[in-house]
Amino acid sequence: MSNFSRRKLITTGLTATAGAAGLAVAGRLADRYGLIPPDYGGVYGAGTTLTYASQRLLTRHSLAREFPPSQISKAPFAKLRPFQDAAYKRLRAGGFVDWRVDIDGMVSRPSSFSLAELRSYPSRRQITQLACEEGWSFIAEWTGVPLSQILGAVGTLPEARYVVYFSLQPKWWQSIDMADALHPQTLLVYGMNGADLPMGHGGPLRLRLPRQLGYKSVKFITRLTVTDSLNAFNKGGSYSWYAGI
Ligand SMILES: Nc1nc2c(c(=O)[nH]1)N[C@H]1C(S)=C(S)[C@@H](COP(=O)(O)O)O[C@H]1N2
Numbered sequence: 070m071s072n073f074s075r076r077k078l079i080t081t082g083l084t085a086t087a088g089a090a091g092l093a094v095a096g097r098l099a100d101r102y103g104l105i106p107p108d109y110g111g112v113y114g115a116g117t118t119l120t121y122a123s124q125r126l127l128t129r130h131s132l133a134r135e136f137p138p139s140q141i142s143k144a145p146f147a148k149l150r151p152f153q154d155a156a157y158k159r160l161r162a163g164g165f166v167d168w169r170v171d172i173d174g175m176v177s178r179p180s181s182f183s184l185a186e187l188r189s190y191p192s193r194r195q196i197t198q199l200a201c202e203e204g205w206s207f208i209a210e211w212t213g214v215p216l217s218q219i220l221g222a223v224g225t226l227p228e229a230r231y232v233v234y235f236s237l238q239p240k241w242w243q244s245i246d247m248a249d250a251l252h253p254q255t256l257l258v259y260g261m262n263g264a265d266l267p268m269g270h271g272g273p274l275r276l277r278l279p280r281q282l283g284y285k286s287v288k289f290i291t292r293l294t295v296t297d298s299l300n301a302f303n304k305g306g307s308y309s310w311y312a313g314i
């Protein structure tokens with residue numbers, strides 16, 4: 070059977086099963102095809118599995134919508150409450166020359182990148198929407214280096230399955246699978262609407278992942294860990310692990 074019709078069959082099977090015989094069967098089917106999101110069994114349970122499995126089969130390579138410049142929001146909403154972190158203030162006073170993002174875990178060359186080093190890679194600029202789970206959204210132009218380039222530079226090992234990314238804000242981290250980590254629209258962003266990324270939106274560096282809800286776009290990125298298991302990391306808050314939109 071061709072890859073496409075096999076995918077179609079599995080997806081159709083998942084959807085039909087979910088309607089007819091209940092979500093538990095969909096879960097077993099998804100398990101067979103390696104499509105269980107790591108928080109399966111959590112509060113979101115089988116519904117999340119179904120979303121993740123269907124999206125992975127159908128849209129692994131699809132792009133989030135990009136907009137023309139005329140659609141850029143005039144007043145993008147920065148969610149941040151005043152950010153009083155002392156280490157951040159010091160780094161900011163120094164023009165962020167000492168900001169580093171460390172990359173470790175399952176990579177051949179664990180590395181530490183300055184913003185200048187990140188900017189020396191070919192950049193990507195994309196106008197996409199950031200949508201919060203609370204219901205609001207805005208459209209902005211984001212500039213940064215595709216995460217795939219940085220992962221290529223450090224050399225991810227073949228066993229790598231996830232990238233966990235951490236913020237200077239201690240309670241903020243998230244993780245994505247390699248399909249999202251290597252996706253061309255997944256960026257380490259340092260610019261927004263033609264200027265440096267402002268503090269309110271996570272400057273000097275945030276992850277942008279336009280195919281998932283806003284909470285996966287973690288701000289103030291300082292570290293990335295490549296891993297084959299998320300067992301050592303709980304999800305980073307009470308959100309669902311997979312937030313595909
Ligand atoms: N470090 C950090 N990253 C974060 C958050 C946060 O509070 N701290 N909020 C998340 C949520 S819930 C959303 S919707 C977006 C909001 O991005 P914005 O402030 O650029 O609008 O950032 C995400 N990344």
Ligand SMILES: [Mo]
Pocket residue numbers: 200201202203283284
């Ligand atoms: Mo959010």
